[in-house]
Amino acid sequence: MESAAGLPGPVSLPEAARAQLLALARTAVAVASRAEPAPALDAAMHDASLTDLAASAFVTLTEGGELRGCMGILDPDRPVDDSVAEAAACATRTDPRFRPVTPDELPRLQVDVSVLGPMARLEDPLSWRLGVDGIVVELGGRRGLLLPEVAEENGLDRVAMLDIATRKAGLPHGAWRDPEARVYAFRTLRFGGPALAPGQEPRN
Numbered sequence: 001m002e003s004a005a006g007l008p009g010p011v012s013l014p015e016a017a018r019a020q021l022l023a024l025a026r027t028a029v030a031v032a033s034r035a036e037p038a039p040a041l042d043a044a045m046h047d048a049s050l051t052d053l054a055a056s057a058f059v060t061l062t063e064g065g066e067l068r069g070c071m072g073i074l075d076p077d078r079p080v081d082d083s084v085a086e087a088a089a090c091a092t093r094t095d096p097r098f099r100p101v102t103p104d105e106l107p108r109l110q111v112d113v114s115v116l117g118p119m120a121r122l123e124d125p126l127s128w129r130l131g132v133d134g135i136v137v138e139l140g141g142r143r144g145l146l147l148p149e150v151a152e153e154n155g156l157d158r159v160a161m162l163d164i165a166t167r168k169a170g171l172p173h174g175a176w177r178d179p180e181a182r183v184y185a186f187r188t189l190r191f192g193g194p195a196l197a198p199g200q201e202p203r204n
Contacts, residue, residue, distance in 0.1 A: 025113050028041055051080065056074045071090035072116075134146055
């Protein structure tokens, strides 16, 4: 993770690239849930090659506003289409908090893609912007991350966010205050839509 002098700036991506990445996420979810055959993902990967951006990405699945799966790929040097495809597949099948998604669920699901911008290391772990920045707490080879929207969705303040990120990292309570701990802020570009494109029917 690279350090930066100030807080991170916004993440931008052309509208056409966002549309293709959303289509890719939809296809990856459909393939991972066994609603579409595996070759469909290869075709979607080809169509998503509209940007040479390398970035980490998360894919979040919700049903009726409730979380159904969320997984990410934290590799800022990886092509963003690869990150989105793998994150979508993992959110569908391997999020340890949920059972795998089945084809019959797809009409009820929302898919959101979060493309992460560069990480900015903070000298003051409380200096990031609540609801704007995501955070990472890192210590001793362990790392916990929270996306920006987690604060608003759960009514959390900065300390609570840092405590939860610390817990996600498997670190002791309050470890983000350790002088050896590193806290990073990052911005995301989030976009999404129904898991099935308009007019699309799931295959069973």
